[in-house]
Amino acid sequence: MESALLRYEQLAEDLSGIIVTGNLLPGERLPSVRRLSRERRLSVSTVVQALRQLEDRGLVEARPQSGYFVRHAAARRAQPTARSTPDEPVPVDVSQRLMRVLRSGMQAGVAPLAAALPASALLPLAALQRLYGSVARRHPRLLEGGSHINTDEPALVRQLVLHSVAWAGPQLASELVITNSCTEALGLCLRAVTQPGDTVAVESPAYYLMLQLLELLGLKALEIPTDPRSGLSIEALDLATRDGKVAACLLVPNASNPLGSIMPDEHKRRLAKLTAERGVAVIEDDIYGDLHFGVERPRPIKAFDKAGNVMLCSSFSKSLSPALRIGFVAAGRYRPQVTLQKTITSGGTNPITQHVLAEYLESGAYERHMRGLRRSYERQVDAMRAAVARYFPAATRITQPQGGFVLWVELADEVDTSALHERAIAARVAYVPGELFSASGMYRNCLRLNCGHPHSADIEDAVRRLGALIAA
Numbered sequence: 001m002e003s004a005l006l007r008y009e010q011l012a013e014d015l016s017g018i019i020v021t022g023n024l025l026p027g028e029r030l031p032s033v034r035r036l037s038r039e040r041r042l043s044v045s046t047v048v049q050a051l052r053q054l055e056d057r058g059l060v061e062a063r064p065q066s067g068y069f070v071r072h073a074a075a076r077r078a079q080p081t082a083r084s085t086p087d088e089p090v091p092v093d094v095s096q097r098l099m100r101v102l103r104s105g106m107q108a109g110v111a112p113l114a115a116a117l118p119a120s121a122l123l124p125l126a127a128l129q130r131l132y133g134s135v136a137r138r139h140p141r142l143l144e145g146g147s148h149i150n151t152d153e154p155a156l157v158r159q160l161v162l163h164s165v166a167w168a169g170p171q172l173a174s175e176l177v178i179t180n181s182c183t184e185a186l187g188l189c190l191r192a193v194t195q196p197g198d199t200v201a202v203e204s205p206a207y208y209l210m211l212q213l214l215e216l217l218g219l220k221a222l223e224i225p226t227d228p229r230s231g232l233s234i235e236a237l238d239l240a241t242r243d244g245k246v247a248a249c250l251l252v253p254n255a256s257n258p259l260g261s262i263m264p265d266e267h268k269r270r271l272a273k274l275t276a277e278r279g280v281a282v283i284e285d286d287i288y289g290d291l292h293f294g295v296e297r298p299r300p301i302k303a304f305d306k307a308g309n310v311m312l313c314s315s316f317s318k319s320l321s322p323a324l325r326i327g328f329v330a331a332g333r334y335r336p337q338v339t340l341q342k343t344i345t346s347g348g349t350n351p352i353t354q355h356v357l358a359e360y361l362e363s364g365a366y367e368r369h370m371r372g373l374r375r376s377y378e379r380q381v382d383a384m385r386a387a388v389a390r391y392f393p394a395a396t397r398i399t400q401p402q403g404g405f406v407l408w409v410e411l412a413d414e415v416d417t418s419a420l421h422e423r424a425i426a427a428r429v430a431y432v433p434g435e436l437f438s439a440s441g442m443y444r445n446c447l448r449l450n451c452g453h454p455h456s457a458d459i460e461d462a463v464r465r466l467g468a469l470i471a472a
Helices: 002-020 033-040 044-056 095-105 125-138 154-168 182-193 208-216 234-240 265-278 332-345 351-362 365-391 417-426 457-471
Strands: 060-063 067-070 176-179 199-204 220-227 246-251 281-285 310-315 327-330 406-410 446-450
Touching (some): 044 365, 176 182, 182 310, 220 234, 310 332, 351 365
Parallel strands (some): 199 220
Antiparallel strands (some): 310 327
16 A cells, blocks of 8 residues: 555656646646556556646646646746845844734634644644553653753653664764754754854844844844755855854754755765864754655755764654654754753753653654655645745746745745735735845745645635735
8 A cells, every 4th residue: 555655646746846847838738647557657546646636736637538737827937046145244133023923823814824833633643642641641750850950861862863863874862952842952052152242154044933043142143145945055154154253053954944945965064064174063953854855854964964063953843743842952062061051941851741752753653654744745835836826926936845844935026025914914814024034134025835734725715815915
């Protein structure tokens, strides 16, 4: 059953790539079911499954007695390009505006296209709830006390080490720190290697939460040009770090938020070597690494780190449940400083949840769950891309994410998505304006859409309403 599933999905992925790159144009007919069956050596039912998946993504349409054709809305859209960024670091001031945007997006009846959160229906909540009850019964003493010194449960540390063996290289248990979230992990790392007033290099556009952390800690952001396919520019980072004024680099190299880009391995290798030589600490957010759309799990920068200079941070908020509040950092040579910051700021992380997660990982359920979740996110991103192509103005540029579940949209220069936001909320549609992904206020004509919910008629209509507002 699994092999047939993989075969039809592989065919759907191959055909999708041909369509979105423009090799099959809108209105063109796809090869017939029988031809695909013969040439790919697949059963007719497997081919039909693949074509129906493309229909669900909005890429093709079936015409009676004629076959399958590329939909006009699936026409290739240009991707955004990397922009020039300011040469000097700047203070960050995004938090208050961002909180207003996120609060407004949580109002009842507003389409959930702002905060990057998954739909609860996609998550294994029932299995986790059963584990909570089981762990609490079998380990009643977990609630008896706590420690600011012994904060990490060995069972979870072991599972995290095993989980990372195939793609991150040999992670040492001694460098792991269990945290209350990926956000806490990032904050601990920043506190460990910077002082107020220091400069931190970030992607541009950058995940807004990272900018919030810089603002909270009194740090300056130096924006580095970032390509929607290959990620942060290593050449630009090289130039930016030559004067020794950059204390750290904070980035999302795998399925970046908001672009969905994956940095090539050679770029990761160069970045690890460059930053180690110059004494620039690297704080790597790998929360979307397991949510890749490709065949193989992309390696983190940490896999190329020979100096213990990279701190890899992640959590299970996007894959299992945001409510778990379990993250971790493989802190390399900065582990003592990170541990001290953890001890001072929050002490131990919930031991019951640590045991629940350890048992879930050990059971093998996580890998089975992730296979389906990655397919769901990829379908949802494809469906959102197709909807934006259908309803937004012709000049719109759309990213083609390689993982995760957010979509970055670039509109005509004259569109101000911050000014448009209140009207969008009044129309019951949420999004995050592009300027909130930049310390210097760039990307005012851009926005980010959450694709974490299955594409429904309501979401389709919300995208249509938003497209009409932009066109107007």
